[in-house]
Amino acid sequence: MMKGLAARILLLCSTLGLWAQQPSEVVISATSGAKVVVGMAPVASTGLEDTLVAQEFTAVLQKDLDESGVFGMLRERTPATADAKAWSAAGADWLLIAKATRAGGGGFSLALQVLDARAEKGVFTKNYSAPAETFRTPGPMLRRTAHLVADDLVKTLTGERGVASTRMVFIRQVSPGVKELFQVDRDGANLIQLTSFGSLTLAPTVASDGRLAFVTYKGGTPEIWGQRKVNGPFERLYPNSKQEGLCFSPSWSPDGKRLAFVLGDRRGNADVMVLDLGSGRARRLTDGAGINTSPCWNPSGTQIAFTSDREGGPQIYLMQDDGSNLRPLTKEGAYNESPAWSPGGGKIAYVSRFEGKFDLFVYNLGEGKAYQITTGVSTSESPSWSPDERRLIFTSNRFGSMQLFTTDLSGKSIQRLSELGNCQSPKWTRSR
Amino acid sequence: MKTTKILSLAAVLTLGAGLACKKPEPAPKVDTAAEDAAKKAAAEKAAAEEAARLAAEKAAAEKAAAEKAAAEKAAAEKAAAEKAAAFKAAAEKVLVNIHYDFDKSDIKAADRATLQGIADFMKANANVKISIEGHCDERGTNEYNLALGNRRAAAALAYLKTLGVDEARFETISYGKEKPLCTEGNEKCWSENRRAEFKLKG
Numbered sequence: 001m002m003k004g005l006a007a008r009i010l011l012l013c014s015t016l017g018l019w020a021q022q023p024s025e026v027v028i029s030a031t032s033g034a035k036v037v038v039g040m041a042p043v044a045s046t047g048l049e050d051t052l053v054a055q056e057f058t059a060v061l062q063k064d065l066d067e068s069g070v071f072g073m074l075r076e077r078t079p080a081t082a083d084a085k086a087w088s089a090a091g092a093d094w095l096l097i098a099k100a101t102r103a104g105g106g107g108f109s110l111a112l113q114v115l116d117a118r119a120e121k122g123v124f125t126k127n128y129s130a131p132a133e134t135f136r137t138p139g140p141m142l143r144r145t146a147h148l149v150a151d152d153l154v155k156t157l158t159g160e161r162g163v164a165s166t167r168m169v170f171i172r173q174v175s176p177g178v179k180e181l182f183q184v185d186r187d188g189a190n191l192i193q194l195t196s197f198g199s200l201t202l203a204p205t206v207a208s209d210g211r212l213a214f215v216t217y218k219g220g221t222p223e224i225w226g227q228r229k230v231n232g233p234f235e236r237l238y239p240n241s242k243q244e245g246l247c248f249s250p251s252w253s254p255d256g257k258r259l260a261f262v263l264g265d266r267r268g269n270a271d272v273m274v275l276d277l278g279s280g281r282a283r284r285l286t287d288g289a290g291i292n293t294s295p296c297w298n299p300s301g302t303q304i305a306f307t308s309d310r311e312g313g314p315q316i317y318l319m320q321d322d323g324s325n326l327r328p329l330t331k332e333g334a335y336n337e338s339p340a341w342s343p344g345g346g347k348i349a350y351v352s353r354f355e356g357k358f359d360l361f362v363y364n365l366g367e368g369k370a371y372q373i374t375t376g377v378s379t380s381e382s383p384s385w386s387p388d389e390r391r392l393i394f395t396s397n398r399f400g401s402m403q404l405f406t407t408d409l410s411g412k413s414i415q416r417l418s419e420l421g422n423c424q425s426p427k428w429t430r431s432r
Numbered sequence: 433m434k435t436t437k438i439l440s441l442a443a444v445l446t447l448g449a450g451l452a453c454k455k456p457e458p459a460p461k462v463d464t465a466a467e468d469a470a471k472k473a474a475a476e477k478a479a480a481e482e483a484a485r486l487a488a489e490k491a492a493a494e495k496a497a498a499e500k501a502a503a504e505k506a507a508a509e510k511a512a513a514e515k516a517a518a519f520k521a522a523a524e525k526v527l528v529n530i531h532y533d534f535d536k537s538d539i540k541a542a543d544r545a546t547l548q549g550i551a552d553f554m555k556a557n558a559n560v561k562i563s564i565e566g567h568c569d570e571r572g573t574n575e576y577n578l579a580l581g582n583r584r585a586a587a588a589l590a591y592l593k594t595l596g597v598d599e600a601r602f603e604t605i606s607y608g609k610e611k612p613l614c615t616e617g618n619e620k621c622w623s624e625n626r627r628a629e630f631k632l633k634g
Contacts, residue, residue, distance in 0.1 A: 177610075177611055200607070200611075202574065203574070203575065220605075221603075221605055222605075246578075246582055246605060246606055248578045248579070249575045249578070262575075262578075264578070264582035264606060265582075265586075266586055266589060266599075268537065268582060268585075268587060268590075269586075270582060270583075291576070291579040291580065291583065293576060293579045294575040307575070314576050337573040337576045338575065338576075351573055353572075358571070379571075381573055382574070424574055
């Protein structure tokens, strides 16, 4: 993404009105410091309380735009009407005019018009709607709409969708020995518990269509369970029968038709396997000597990064999806684990033990070089890329218990996602 | 109840005989009939009493037998419970955790006696099956520790096999760092968590 951005960045152009027509040609740099100032005219609403709209739409959108890095919202001397000239005079580059309606039956729609305030010209218009059954209360509906609006604004400006509407799935310990799967919005709101097995649930993975897979100990030994259909029930995906071994570390292939996972045997070996969901057959990709674990796919589904201790401590290796062309990636340090291939394919984030602490690193495949992201004040684990490749979500115990954090790739902008403790194995997704 | 019925029947018969006769009948005949009825009633009463006595005796015998059986059952249960308790105590004494060095799965010299004790216990109790659970400390990733825990359980299994116990009597499982015994971030806690646990199966 950073590379993609850089390629497309020309300059901050003053003819903002052109952007909607040719968004890929005129792009602002996320790091230039120059931000497009957005003015939000008072939302005209029907069937909704103004305070709720202010709290769950306007304030949420404002926070999303602030966090996008490319927008800022005008907060002072804001005109009371939707007059573009007045907003332009107040300092707004873009003016957002929104009309929210909640029909008697509960159906919701928000008509959005985005104007170039100076040129008084349309940037884009879009109607956001939700049927009555989608949301039980208007608050979450307004909130979700604000995230979608923010992502559309970022897309219009930069050519790449923002991540305000993305979510995280992760594991949380609810009592000793009991861990369940949870989901939360990127901003830490809207926490939902997805499993209630009352046993260990581990290592979630999210397919590009939103299907989940994970490890569960609910039958005693660890098995891979998940969804065969979108929004389908959780069912056993592997093993097909008992006595296959211990199953760990599932990872959906990008096309959602295969699952890489790990099978541990009674001799202490662990191997990377690939399960074809259609046929139910699993194929062994590694050779059975030592530990091979933590498989993850490249975005095109042709290669797998994984961890192996075949030469001593755990190191990251790459191979083709049939097990051929095996080659080491990391060579420095005695403990490199948890590879996460970036959505653009050019980088692999991982965890490395450095001076007794565990920190996040990013290996840039083009340069053949690794960069340290976090620095050892505490343990940082389980990196997962944001869909726009600009940040990583990870777990850290810097405030005691393991909590969810995100960081940019400089490691300078670290944010705590929520105050929830005992969290592990987060996965950042756009598909849920 | 039965006796009362018989007596009323006799009374009705006597009354009926009286009403049916216009002339007085010779007294002895009446006397004999009444006497027979009385005798019959007495005999029936005696038979009933005998039956009741026998029933009571039978009930008493049955009660005694039941009490004896209950006592025997209780004694057997007590013996079984004592045996189970002794087995449980023996199992608890034998099935203690063994420990590992950081990032290692080698069996330590100090744990050999523990594993010998487990092997002896399994030889003395031929039906016993055991699950070997491998665990890790909090350092390192969730996924690598799950694989390391599996390797630790496998190392214990391999050692027990060399002591002559059939490996089919063991299951192995790994919990990685997911089920710590101790949650403090210090070496004492970590060394306690780097362990294999032995659990009776079924």
